[in-house]
Amino acid sequence: MARPRSSLYVYFKLAAPDTALFHRLTAMQAELAWQTGADARLLHRRDDALTWMEVYEGITDTDAFARALDAALLRHGIDPAAPARHLEWFVPFDAPPVP
Known part of the structure; x- marks a missing residue:
């Protein structure tokens, strides 16, 4: 049986805007996408530009x-520890949840 494709969400809060980190993360994500085949995106909260999220899907x-x-x-x-990065793995439902 094939394993479900997982998604990884990594979120963290910056103390101040960080253009250098933005460029390092986007370069890293492009490399990971090429290397692993995962879809990668970098997001920030709509109401807080200092809270960022890396998204990796199709793993x-x-x-x-x-x-x-x-x-x-x-x-x-x-x-990997600064700023404090929180990693969360998710997989799709095989079936609807049972109450």
Whole structure:
């Protein structure tokens, strides 16, 4: 049985606007998309431009993707702990939830 395609959401809050981080993240996401086939996007909250979210979708091997993400963070000079990054994995429902 095939594993469901997972989505990873990484969100964090900046203390101030950070153009350099924006460019490092978008370059890293382009590399990860090419390397892993995941769809990658960088978003910010509509009402708070300092709260950012990285979105990675279509991931079939979550362990391999997590390793690729960790390595890419280092290559692009992004500290995985600063700002505090919160990672959340999601998968689609196989069936509607039962009450």
